Amino acid sequence: MVRAADSLYRVLYGGILSRLPEGIAVPLGQWGLRLLPLDLLPFFRNRDPRLATSLGGVRLANPLILSSMYYDTTILRRAMGLGFGAVTAKSITLMPRPGHPPPNLVRIDTPEGPGLVNCNGFHNPGLAAYRAALAHLPHRVPLIVSATGESAEDIVAVAEGLAPFGDLVEINISSPNTKLVYAWSERPEELAAMLRAARKATDKPLIVKVSPDFRRMNEETTIPAALDAGISIINCGNTRRLDEPRLSQKSGGLSGPALFPQTLDNVRRLRDRFGSRIDLIATGGIDSPDKALQVLAAGATACAYFTGFITRGPLLARRMLDAIVKAHR
Numbered sequence: 001m002v003r004a005a006d007s008l009y010r011v012l013y014g015g016i017l018s019r020l021p022e023g024i025a026v027p028l029g030q031w032g033l034r035l036l037p038l039d040l041l042p043f044f045r046n047r048d049p050r051l052a053t054s055l056g057g058v059r060l061a062n063p064l065i066l067s068s069m070y071y072d073t074t075i076l077r078r079a080m081g082l083g084f085g086a087v088t089a090k091s092i093t094l095m096p097r098p099g100h101p102p103p104n105l106v107r108i109d110t111p112e113g114p115g116l117v118n119c120n121g122f123h124n125p126g127l128a129a130y131r132a133a134l135a136h137l138p139h140r141v142p143l144i145v146s147a148t149g150e151s152a153e154d155i156v157a158v159a160e161g162l163a164p165f166g167d168l169v170e171i172n173i174s175s176p177n178t179k180l181v182y183a184w185s186e187r188p189e190e191l192a193a194m195l196r197a198a199r200k201a202t203d204k205p206l207i208v209k210v211s212p213d214f215r216r217m218n219e220e221t222t223i224p225a226a227l228d229a230g231i232s233i234i235n236c237g238n239t240r241r242l243d244e245p246r247l248s249q250k251s252g253g254l255s256g257p258a259l260f261p262q263t264l265d266n267v268r269r270l271r272d273r274f275g276s277r278i279d280l281i282a283t284g285g286i287d288s289p290d291k292a293l294q295v296l297a298a299g300a301t302a303c304a305y306f307t308g309f310i311t312r313g314p315l316l317a318r319r320m321l322d323a324i325v326k327a328h329r
């Protein structure tokens with residue numbers, strides 16, 4: 001059944017979705033996700049108790065996380081039934097943002113496989129409206145809410161405002177679509193103060209999502225500052241900045257399998273350097289059961305993906321879970 005449904009998605013994606021212009025394929029895919037009650041089908045899930053893990057004291061039934069991209073609560077509700085141990089909502093800013101004009105997402109073929117480049121620019125409804133939307137979202141699995149902004153004060157205010165609606169709160173300081181991501185390296189004191197203020201603003205476990213473009217700073221500045229502030233969950237990482245003339249902003253964030261070698265190396269290095277002081281979420285290019293096994297074996301506490309959800313389909317989580325259970329035997 002899993003194989004048959006998986007093959008069906010490959011035909012649908014390879015034959016139709018991946019051939020349509022992105023401007024049509026993205027809304028069509030999201031419309032399908034919203035409309036089809038895939039979350040009611042049990043074959044998306046594997047409930048083996050050996051899959052359980054914990055992030056900052058929050059129990060996850062398994063180590064797979066849908067990475068931040070969707071803010072639509074109907075899609076998040078569906079995703080919670082598609083095998084993930086936790087689901088991340090899109091990064092929210094204090095005020096609504098229209099995001100960057102199209103084209104803001106394009107497909108890219110890399111030697112490692114199919115990826116995406118986006119300059120989404122945090123299209124989101126803003127804190128107040130999103131709090132109202134999240135109030136009606138049941139948490140079938142833990143929900144990770146994500147706070148971002150163009151100033152330290154904004155990020156802290158959003159983290160505080162979202163915290164009551166999430167089981168964990170992610171602080172996104174790593175999107176290549178914000179100017180601030182490049183400014184943190186010149187303002188390490190401000191970064192440390194922001195992390196301390198965020199820690200004071202909520203009792204919920206906090207995650208800091210770091211950029212693959214700033215590996216040295218992550219290791220020498222950001223993660224030590226997070227630990228000093230009392231934040232011990234690190235998500236490595238976000239998209240990687242790339243010049244892309246097809247996008248309205250002429251550059252964006254690369255996601256997909258081209259990121260994987262660096263993701264794996266980051267997991268090894270961070271586990272080696274920080275040992276059991278951190279819980280580690282591996283994100284970036286994980287789009288097959290084998291890659292999930294590799295990052296977990298290298299020391300990741302959990303692994304997250306978004307691009308693989310699109311290019312490999314909603315059954316990827318089940319295939320990964322089956323492989324992890326098999327590897328436990």
Ligand SMILES: Cc1cc2nc3c(=O)[nH]c(=O)nc-3n(C[C@H](O)[C@H](O)[C@H](O)COP(=O)(O)O)c2cc1C
Binds near residue numbers: 105209
């Ligand atoms: C269209 C798009 C929108 C995204 N929006 C966010 C976001 O709002 N917040 C965030 O932290 N990451 C965002 N990401 C990054 C993903 O969560 C993830 O970190 C990145 O794509 C690398 O993982 P992947 O290779 O599995 O996609 C976005 C990625 C894409 C492709």
